[in-house]
Amino acid sequence: MLLALDAGNTNIVFALMKGREIRARWRIATDPRRTADEYAVWLRQLLDLSGYGLDDVEAVIIATVVPRALHNLEVLAEKYFNVTPLVAGRAPVEFGIAVDLPQPEAVGADRLVNAIAAHEAHPGDLIVIDFGTATTFDVIDYSGTYKGGVIAPGINLSLDALVAAAAKLPRIAIEAPEGAQVIGRSTEEAMHSGIYWGYVSMIEGLVARIKAEIGRQAKVVATGGLATLFDKHSEVFDAIEPDLTITGLGILYERSLT
Incomplete structure (x- = not known):
């Protein structure tokens, strides 16, 4: 299954997905100082309560508007799930959406991910x-x-x-x-x-x-x-x-x- 992480300024949402179906989701306050080990202890318990384990996660994808939080989330994926995480907007996961702005690189990842999902549905x-x-x-x-x-x-x-x-x-x-x-x-x-x-x-x-x-x-x-x-x-x-x-x-x- 896929573990999708939406790291915002206030909270980080962790969602366990099978295809596009969300099987479970959890939320934790965003703190760039939180280590991969701390995430793992918290997440292991929540996975267990939902009937899943660390071995059920086959891939990780991250979108973040908090650059300082990214490193520890990447370490979490590599150390505890044994996968190289995909990061929205970074090769090989380019957004694939035209951005008609003078500085397209300045647009937050969450806004472009929202645009992709909304355009596909509506x-x-x-x-x-x-x-x-x-x-x-x-x-x-x-x-x-x-x-x-x-x-x-x-x-x-x-x-x-x-x-x-x-x-x-x-x-x-x-x-x-x-x-x-x-x-x-x-x-x-x-x-x-x-x-x-x-x-x-x-x-x-x-x-x-x-x-x-x-x-x-x-x-x-x-x-x-x-x-x-x-x-x-x-x-x-x-x-x-x-x-x-x-x-x-x-x-x-x-x-x-x-």
Whole structure:
């Protein structure tokens, strides 16, 4: 089976795949100081709890936007799975997607992997929104060419900055205001409204502007854990793909075999 690793700024997702089917997935906080041995102890226990073992992993593929974390993940694959890991964007696993930008090498691996998976699943022009540490809006045209996008602060990052900068504001959970009201009648309600509805408005506003700039119909595909939260009170998403990045890694691995 394939072990696909999506190493983001906040978390690393480990997914065990059979073909494109995800058999198990686990998440750990991203820490570039974490050694291969520490990953192995953690992962061995989770594999065992899911009915698998280290010997079930036949290949490893990694996408990362945290260069300092890559070395220890590569050592993990070589030392504990006895395989040379594939790294998205590095030979022999080239992205195989046209990037219509002045500096295509600067685009994050996760954004291109998302573009590959979204284009394969959804024909036509696309806007892919990924709710992570940052919230990214990526534009892929009908031919599969990556055209660029938008990077905005993630909602957790925005809330952290607000609480850190304002001494009297409390920490709150990120959730839709009760009853979907906008006008808060307490500090906490006002914060819920500002964070939630402010973010919904940003999403809807940016999508509208991006669509106007594209000049054609475009499907909006969302991924990331918070996509379903915003879908409750907005009709901006045409599809939600929770495992878009992992699916893209599975596609890249399949292509590497041909």
